Amino acid sequence: MDPWLEDEEFFPGLHERLAVYICDALNAAVPKGYVATIKNRVWVDDEQRREPDVALVGRDRGPGTPAAATATLPGMTTVGRERVREPAEEPYLEIVSPRGRRLVTAVEVVSPANKRAGPKGRKAYRDKQEEFGLAAVNLIEIDLLRRGPHVTAVPLAKLRRAVGPFDYHVSALVAGKPNWFHAAGIALADRLPAVGVPLDPGVPPVTVDLQSLLDRCYDAARYAEMVDYRAACDPPLTPEQQAWAAGVLREKGVLT
DSSP: OOGGGGSTTTHHHHHHHHHHHHHHHHHHHSOTTOEEEEEEEEEEOTTOOOOOSSOOOOOOOOTTOOHHHHOOOTTOOOOOOOOOOOEEEEEEEEEEETTTTEEEEEEEEOOHHHHSSSTTTHHHHHHHHHHHHHTTOEEEEEEOOSSSOOOSSSOHHHHHHHHOSOSEEEEEEOTTOTTOEEEEEEOTTSOOOEEEEOOSTTSOOEEEEHHHHHHHHHHHHTHHHHOOTTSOOSSOOOHHHHHHHHHHHHHTTSOO
């Protein structure tokens, strides 16, 4: 994982792109009778402000000169406008059986919104976890965020006892086995694993290579050109992690 991609400028795009590539990989791997689809969870987020896709930057109008209040346009009357809260969208994946559209497996790539306190953040995410469990749906959760509280269904203490220290992790809850989890702990310097995705009982799981998909995201989005690797990483790296990251960046020719 590239820790600079956790920045709020980059992670939403990475999240969406990774969801699409995971969906493609699943559809290339699942046997006949299953289909992976992308759904969008939509809510109004009071804490998020949507930036325009294209920005036009003009000269500073100076203090005390609210342009919207004072500007007039020939032939038109100035009308006040209330701020409209725009809905936020977050993709997640479902593997369904086309016959009857039965939900078999849900795949979640954890986002910062899932970790945010409040009814539209962490609570909503936890409620969805519980729904999957009650409906006997397999659940795969991929957490590539070092920032924020633990939110995946596997209890944190149990996860640490099983896999040791980790920066990122993947967990799987298999339907019908509520007291058991499968998990992979991932250190910053580790390659992301190829993980098994469960289907129905008696059907072999399919495997998704997360590292190859993340690499594809990185190249397609041209993050090497977008990210300022001379800036401090947020959340901060330990001295050991910083030394490792600097070595990788020099090897790739990003830093000299």
